[in-house]
Amino acid sequence: MLLALSDLHVSYTENRKLVELLRPGSDDDWLLIAGDVGESIDDIVWALDTLRRRFAKVVWAPGNHELWTRRDDASALRGEAKYSRIVELCQAMGVLTPEDPYPVWRGPGGPAVIAPLFLLYDYTFRPDGVTTQEAALAQAYKEGVVCTDEFLLHPDPYPTREAWCRARLAATEQRLAALDPELPTVLVNHYPLVREPTRILRYPVFAQWCGTEHTADWHLRFRAAVAVYGHLHIPRTTYHDGVRFEEVSVGYPREWQKRPAPPALRQILPTP
Template identity: 45%
Template structure:
């Protein structure tokens, strides 16, 4: 027979002590180019950050399989992962011939792979991030380019020939198809219009929350400093996005594509170029004992904003 009085003396076991979870951090890297064996081996060294989030800012590779390799490792190591496409994800490789997805279909193929892993893309709603340095709204975008990053004296119809004068032509001209659009410029225009509507709605809905704008291509031409191949700028963005950091209340803008790591401050917004690059481009880092973990960029909380007058470009040769 159950004794009611004894029930009052029963106690619930004390749960084991769990240390408080610190607010998560936000990291980013781009241009890991998994078509290179050395970069695939480097990715395998990625360390666990179970409380942190990671942005993959484009150019993980050219195929759905490259995406799966990147997404599997990233989601194994991080709490939440974000991805935006670069030009390489959009390629239809010659080996695929007529069987390969082209243009918008190739992009959506990558989006579907991302969804298999629970990764957020430009096709998802922007995410309120409340970790260390937040709250912020993470806004993955896809804008492409329209050949407008060129000197004023070079007309659009002469732009490709202008680049070819220096033996420069992006592989995009042969592998990045604009289907169903008639040109990459038309596709870019449609993407920019779509993205502007989405960013405007986000700012209207969250007027007091700053954005983290995440896109593979730089938003501003003045951040495209290609010392060895300056005329490659044609394939690096669109002038239509130059004022987006102000227009859409951006705390930080993250990009890749250039394979030249740097941090800049413009109008109080921090701009981060977070490329890893081809193996030969970061060999010097490896020779110094660094690996992919050292080349992850801490986005939030990130560095303190320097005082006015001291906001010079930080060149991040070693991450």
């Protein structure tokens, strides 16, 4: 089967134990990881290396936490340099990244191109009635709901996070457009490709750190059989324009420990 999970946050002891317990159902299972494995390079490598030894193939797309640089971070890498270093380490382990050729899943429910995406966000998921990025950010600060990215996610060498997002959008769109038009895709991105899933957020102003309006039609344009994402820490299945969207996050211990059942691998293909 093609399975998925995201937001492992292995800096938490409870989440690290969950990763230690994860096992595939068969030797042929692939695992898609939609970002936020951890923050330090050591944690990220530990988790991905643990999982790639168990699953036939592991495919990773970065979240925002992988890109954080704290003052006490031993690597001191920022922005694109940190992302590139994680990609280099993944490739050495055999973990597929957004910088690798997209693999084709040929197991049950296939064939389908697996496309791990790295797109970031550009502050276009704004509160209703707010028309500018400046006004959206001002409202967030006024409400006291500001993403930690504002302090720890550095866009170097780009001038802003939204500029980095624009560059990633252009490069990724070109790659997706070049795919075999006869094959469906499984799009794996840390953030939802459409705005609708963010409507459920307790603090709507936080949505500006949750994606970009520029991907609103990608699930249709690029023939998505399934769109996999995380970030919201609200695991569920929804449908948009007839396409299945799977939010597959584990989340923080304080969140998942309140749920009726512990986090589990989500089946992506074949369709459950």
